[in-house]
Amino acid sequence: MKPYYEVSTNNDESCFCCCHGEGVTIYDSYPLQKRLNLIFNDKDDIASDNEGTGIGKCSLLNRSNYIALVGGAQNGIKPAFPVNQVVIWDDLLKKVIFKLKFIYPVERVFLTRLYILVLVFNEIQLFTFTNPPRRIYESTTLKTGPHIDFKLVKSTGIIAYESLNRVGQIYISSVESTPNNNNSKQYIPTNIIKAHKNAIHFIKVSPNGKYVATCSMRGTIIRVFNTVNGLLVNEFRRGLDMVSIYTMNFNQESTQLAVISNKQTLHIFQIDESQPFNKSVVSLRLYNPTIRNSKELFHSGDK
Numbered sequence: 094m095k096p097y098y099e100v101s102t103n104n105d106e107s108c109f110c111c112c113h114g115e116g117v118t119i120y121d122s123y124p125l126q127k128r129l130n131l132i133f134n135d136k137d138d139i140a141s142d143n144e145g146t147g148i149g150k151c152s153l154l155n156r157s158n159y160i161a162l163v164g165g166a167q168n169g170i171k172p173a174f175p176v177n178q179v180v181i182w183d184d185l186l187k188k189v190i191f192k193l194k195f196i197y198p199v200e201r202v203f204l205t206r207l208y209i210l211v212l213v214f215n216e217i218q219l220f221t222f223t224n225p226p227r228r229i230y231e232s233t234t235l236k237t238g239p240h241i242d243f244k245l246v247k248s249t250g251i252i253a254y255e256s257l258n259r260v261g262q263i264y265i266s267s268v269e270s271t272p273n274n275n276n277s278k279q280y281i282p283t284n285i286i287k288a289h290k291n292a293i294h295f296i297k298v299s300p301n302g303k304y305v306a307t308c309s310m311r312g313t314i315i316r317v318f319n320t321v322n323g324l325l326v327n328e329f330r331r332g333l334d335m336v337s338i339y340t341m342n343f344n345q346e347s348t349q350l351a352v353i354s355n356k357q358t359l360h361i362f363q364i365d366e367s368q369p370f371n372k373s374v375v376s377l378r379l380y381n382p383t384i385r386n387s388k389e390l391f392h393s394g395d396k
Contacts, residue, residue: 102153
């Protein structure tokens with residue numbers, strides 16, 4: 094079995110995709126079962142630009158037939174597609190429907206029913222999900238890594254990202270699905286939040302788009318802000334020792350936030366605007382120190 098490069102979920106986390114050296118495998122989250130195995134090799138009828146087979150990044154559009162793919166290379170395995178391209182794959186037609194090409198390698202990609210957001214170098218590039226796609230927004234004021242998140246709530250896209258020049262500061266931008274028949278870039282209003290004194294380490298937007306959770310490089314304090322007015326909703330103390338936060342994730346109702354750190358501890362916090370300085374409702378030590386993903390804690394099928 095060739096190594097996994099990345100694991101990511103769809104918008105409601107009802108399924109997830111595993112990128113690896115042979116292509117991509119998609120599973121249902123609950124109950125856990127394989128949905129699709131998209132393999133790029135000489136024996137398949139799937140055509141790719143390169144001679145390789147590796148897929149490095151993948152984004153699912155809900156549970157539909159559309160998948161955003163980025164090639165990946167590791168340990169001598171060549172990418173199935175160029176690493177500076179986002180390929181939109183239609184699994185119903187079993188073919189590529191269009192591509193987005195960039196100068197630099199693609200760092201992250203988010204696929205929604207209205208938009209495609211691509212992180213390239215230190216730029217956010219936002220496109221309409223149409224054929225052909227149309228660029229509607231471009232920003233050059235962010236860092237790469239887990240310092241960005243994107244959610245589509247009804248017809249509004251919510252982008253949260255860290256400032257490149259202002260330590261501990263994040264921007265909240267929104268884009269409406271308003272008709273625009275020309276090719277000019279649309280202005281997206283930005284809400285500026287001073288979240289931490291130290292550099293941002295992780296950003297997560299809630300499924301309902303109402304909240305954004307942040308933590309700094311110290312990892313001791315988690316803050317939750319209102320994305321509309323920028324006000325502090327909750328401040329949670331994870332601990333006193335400096336740690337590295339692996340991941341943060343809201344449940345689908347946006348009422349709880351799960352946090353996992355390199356201390357192999359899990360904290361679940363209750364989002365409550367009436368009690369801004371809550372303690373965690375669940376705090377436990379994980380027996381498996383390799384668990385790095387809190388998304389599995391909130392299966393959409395669990396009751």
